[in-house]
Amino acid sequence: MKIQKSFSKEPKGILYLVPTPIGNLADMTFRGVETLKEVDLIASEDTRNTQKLLNHFEIKVPQKSLHEHNYKERIPEIIALLKQGKKIAQVSDAGMPSISDPGHELVEACIAADLTVVSLPGATAGMTALIASGLLPQPFYFHGFLPRKKNIQKETLTTLNDQTATLIFYESPYRLKATLTNILEVFGDRQVVVCRELTKLFEEYLRGSASEIITYLTEHQLKGEICLMIAGNNQVDEELPVFEGSLKEQVEKIIQTGETSKEAIKLVAKQQNLKKQDVYKAYHEG
Structure with a gap:
């Protein structure tokens, strides 16, 4: 130390x-x-x-x-x-x-x-662009430059696919379309923000889905330094705690972990594939 x-x-x-x-x-x-x-x-x-x-x-x-x-x-x-x-x-x-x-x-x-x-x-370009992007500013994951070779780049993107944080990359304007094509293939059609020429006279933000921006880039060649931001994966299922017993007992056990009764009811309903109203009724009337 x-x-x-x-x-x-x-x-x-x-x-x-x-x-x-x-x-x-x-x-x-x-x-x-x-x-x-x-x-x-x-x-x-x-x-x-x-x-x-x-x-x-x-x-x-x-x-x-x-x-x-x-x-x-x-x-x-x-x-x-x-x-x-x-x-x-x-x-x-x-x-x-x-x-x-x-x-x-x-x-x-x-x-x-x-x-x-x-x-x-x-x-620093990543933070400066992020707070004006409209994407969630935290948590974020700053990666910097992706590998240039297609196969290696796709392998890297695959390792990032489950990230729920907003992703920040730097990219060349000449490789941007190819990179977005790989992102679309690996991540799906997520929200993307492209910021170019940050703090300079021709500063510009492109906000849209990956497919929309790829379509735009087929007709427009961007210039200047590029900061590329991708919305995090909101489809990743959180691993729910497993509790046994009646619905009321399950809610009570989750409350003991520090959650509110409202959040505990929501978790039990999701885990048991029930309506929240049913769990609420079981907890308060059981």
Whole structure:
């Protein structure tokens, strides 16, 4: 077990995980800007992309690239600097580091080395799109990108079919129709929300059944970043507790588990395939 005191007064190196805007630069937080100005180094997924952000906010801190192709050799360098007391910010091209972007391996290495990791709140596409989607916001299941190959993608979707939570995926606009076709085949014709170009000038939400949106995509080619949300499976039967005895005794036993009498009557009626009125009468008059 390890305990991290993020803001102790002892001078030490700190890794800051700093979210960056997913489109609109005005979404950068004050704390995010100040942190980027105060650190000694910025570890960036793409230094050219991040430099545009730094120029906009007049940030002069040097960068070092950190991405999926160089993290094995780069992480030891960053750990060494943190052990020297340096403060380093890690950013991805857009949104939260580690969420479908580089960052997790560096966090793991810092924790293993007993170094402090501080996460800043900020923009993330999945949550931003979800709350405006109209689908149930909780529970939700964030998956990120699905596999590209059809058979592997369908296998992955099959494992998610019983999820009752709203599902959140990221997808390329060029693969969206094929992915929705697989979703229709595996999940059935559920409600779908497609959000594109989130926070940007051409932000757009498409809300409808999977089949409706597939039909729309046969005539329209979407562009930009895509967040794909699917309603959870509401056909999954909950496993009901099994109680024996008279209807009244069954209701009483369920009440003992913490349920209200109303909910207990409903459960017994469903389990015994009876009308709620019949169970209600048996409970109160039995």
